[in-house]
Amino acid sequence: MIYSHKKAIAKPVIAIIAIIIIIAVVAAAAYILFKPAPERNYFKIGVILELTGELSRGGYTCKRGYDLWAKVVNDKGGIVIDGKPYKVELVYYDAKSDPAEGAKAAEKAIADGVDFLFGPYSSAVCLGTIPVIDKHGVPYFCGSPESHLIPEKKSPWTFQFLVTTKETPIPLIEFISKLPVKTVAIIGADDAFSKSLAESFKAECEKKGLQVVFYEIYPVGSADLSPLITKIKALNPDVFINAGHPSNHVIAMRNSKEL
Structure with a gap:
C-alpha cells in the first residue's frame, strides 16, 4: 500500500524553505509596487491558518515555520528596502479549517490594515480566500496549498510556490x-x-x-x-x-x- 502521509507532513516545511529563500525579494517588490511605504518601520503581515479544526495539525506545522522565518528575518535586522530595514510582525487569524471562515479571517486581516498576507496550510481554505484577496487587491503568498485549481483561478494577487497536484503524482x-x-x-x-x-x-x-x-x-x-x-x-x-x-x-x- 502507498500512503502519502510523509509528504503531507513535510510539505509545510518545504513551503517555508521556499518562502525563506524568496520572501524578502517578493514581499519587498510586491509592497513597493502595490502600496505606499508605511510610516511605521515594520511590515504587518496577516497569516491565515487552520489553528483549530480538522486541519489544525497542519496549520500549527506551518505556524512553526512562519515563526521561525520571522525570527530569522528580525534577528538579521529585517527586510531592507532602499537602505531602510523593516522588521516583520506576524498577526495570526484562525481559518478554523473551513473555507468560509478563512474568507472571514482574510476580511478581518485586511480590515486590520495588514500589508500583505501569508496563506493557509490547505488548498480548500486558500481557494475560499482568493475572492476576498482579489476584491481588496492584497498580495497573498501561499506556500503550502498544492491544488491545481489555485492557478486556474488566475488571481493576480495570489502566489503559489509548490508544484500542483497535477504534477505531484x-x-x-x-x-x-x-x-x-x-x-x-x-x-x-x-x-x-x-x-x-x-x-x-x-x-x-x-x-x-x-x-x-x-x-x-x-x-x-x-x-x-x-x-x-x-x-x-x-x-x-x-x-x-x-x-x-x-x-x-x-x-x-x-x-x-x-x-
Whole structure:
C-alpha cells in the first residue's frame, strides 16, 4: 500500500524553505509596487491558518515555520528596502479549517490594515480566500496549498510556490509503472487538495496503462474508512493509494490493520 502521509507532513516545511529563500525579494517588490511605504518601520503581515479544526495539525506545522522565518528575518535586522530595514510582525487569524471562515479571517486581516498576507496550510481554505484577496487587491503568498485549481483561478494577487497536484503524482506513478504492477485502487477525501490529488493519480495511472480497479472520494471528516477498504481488499489490487491529509492516512492505516 502507498500512503502519502510523509509528504503531507513535510510539505509545510518545504513551503517555508521556499518562502525563506524568496520572501524578502517578493514581499519587498510586491509592497513597493502595490502600496505606499508605511510610516511605521515594520511590515504587518496577516497569516491565515487552520489553528483549530480538522486541519489544525497542519496549520500549527506551518505556524512553526512562519515563526521561525520571522525570527530569522528580525534577528538579521529585517527586510531592507532602499537602505531602510523593516522588521516583520506576524498577526495570526484562525481559518478554523473551513473555507468560509478563512474568507472571514482574510476580511478581518485586511480590515486590520495588514500589508500583505501569508496563506493557509490547505488548498480548500486558500481557494475560499482568493475572492476576498482579489476584491481588496492584497498580495497573498501561499506556500503550502498544492491544488491545481489555485492557478486556474488566475488571481493576480495570489502566489503559489509548490508544484500542483497535477504534477505531484508523476514521479511516483512513473516509478510504479516500471514494477510488476497492473492494478491500482485509489481513494481520496472530498476536499480541494485530496480530491485534486486523487484525480491526478487516476489520470497518471491510466496514462501509464495501469488499471484503476477502484476509485472513490469519501466525505471530509470520515472517521471510519473500513467499508471502502473492505471493498478494496476484496479486489486485491497491487497498489492502494489514499490521497489525503495526515489524519486521513492514520485512519486508513488503522482500518487496514484491523481488517
